[in-house]
Amino acid sequence: MAGILNFPSCGQGEISIAVAGRGLRFFSTSSIKQRMTTTVSRPFEDDIFHSHRLALSHSRRISKITRPSIQMALVERLPCDKKVAKTSEILAYDLVQGALVKRSSVMDKSIPDPPTAVLLHGILGSRKNWGSFARRLAQEFPTWQFLLVDLRCHGDSASIKKRGPHTVGSTALDVLKLVAYLRVTPRVLIGHSFGGKVALSMVEQAAKPLARPVRVWVLDATPGKVRAGGDGEDHPAELIAFLSRLPKQGQLSSKQVVVDALVQEGFSMDVAQWVVTNLRQTNPPSSSSLNFSWVFDLNGIAEMYKSYEGTNLWKIVDDVPRGVHVNFLKAERSLHRWALEDLQRIHAAEELAADEGGGVQMHVLEDAGHWVHADNPDGLFRILSSTFGGI
Structure with a gap:
């Protein structure tokens, strides 16, 4: 069952708590006491936390590498000595927590982070698209927390006057800055459509604050060319x-x-x-x-x-970083055309990545169109559950 803890907009709330030198305000509610799935919500907006990027190493390893054990890991946070995040510039988000997540872990970093999954919506969507699905995940996996984000120009983040260009890359950097600000270490990234490319771009841009291993789910999107559906389908x-x-x-x-x-x-x-x-x-x-x-x-x-149509992120799939596992999910009745060359390239990457400490895998969600989490939530839940049960 679940209680709700809200992060309202800046300047509201009853309890002021300092997190890493920044004042966050929590709005207390009576439902906190019920200890159901906790939802931490706040229309925070995107920040200029730090422009420093940490490069990923894409060098191939000739010898077979033993796949690292899956365990919780402490990772170095993005430095904040040059540009400090402003609470008025942080992306809007909800944090849905399982019943076994210690609430104080959100505020007290002496407590190890619970495993965190980030869920990203597609074009013209919002974090609310993932609300019911995230609550279901939190009930099934009560030690996890799920970060739902309104991407730039969408939902409660639309009021932020973001600097252009508005690209897949800049959107991914927004989310990286948000997780750095919240001081969480995502173990799973789930992105639908445009959000799928954003998740891949997060891996491309920075090895940290992403933990290792990290599992990426790209839902009904390819890494490269976007091919619109046929006649009679929505474009x-x-x-x-x-x-x-x-x-x-x-x-x-x-x-x-x-x-x-x-x-x-x-x-x-x-x-x-x-x-x-x-x-x-x-x-x-x-x-x-x-x-x-x-x-x-x-x-x-x-x-x-x-930018989504023109962004090519095949290099992440062809040369998957060690400790990263990329999963592609194709909807049976996809809005987009999956070309034979796309499927062949993903399958070719599966074997190569398995020998080099990473992973690539292809899945098909039956009885679903492009809106996978609405068309067949049960099937999607079954496919994704293996990720959370294995970490």
């Missing part, structure tokens, strides 16, 4: 372009008007209903008329999607 680029032609912020009268417009344009009802979850009422409920605005930064998202 994200076209969806973004259409949304940009809708009335400006605060001029949308209802969610249903947007749903109808999307369906009339040829988008599926499922996608239309999903997109309008990003609408928020901008005038008081007592007003005679209703106005809605998007919670995301659509211009920034358009730039992010363009």
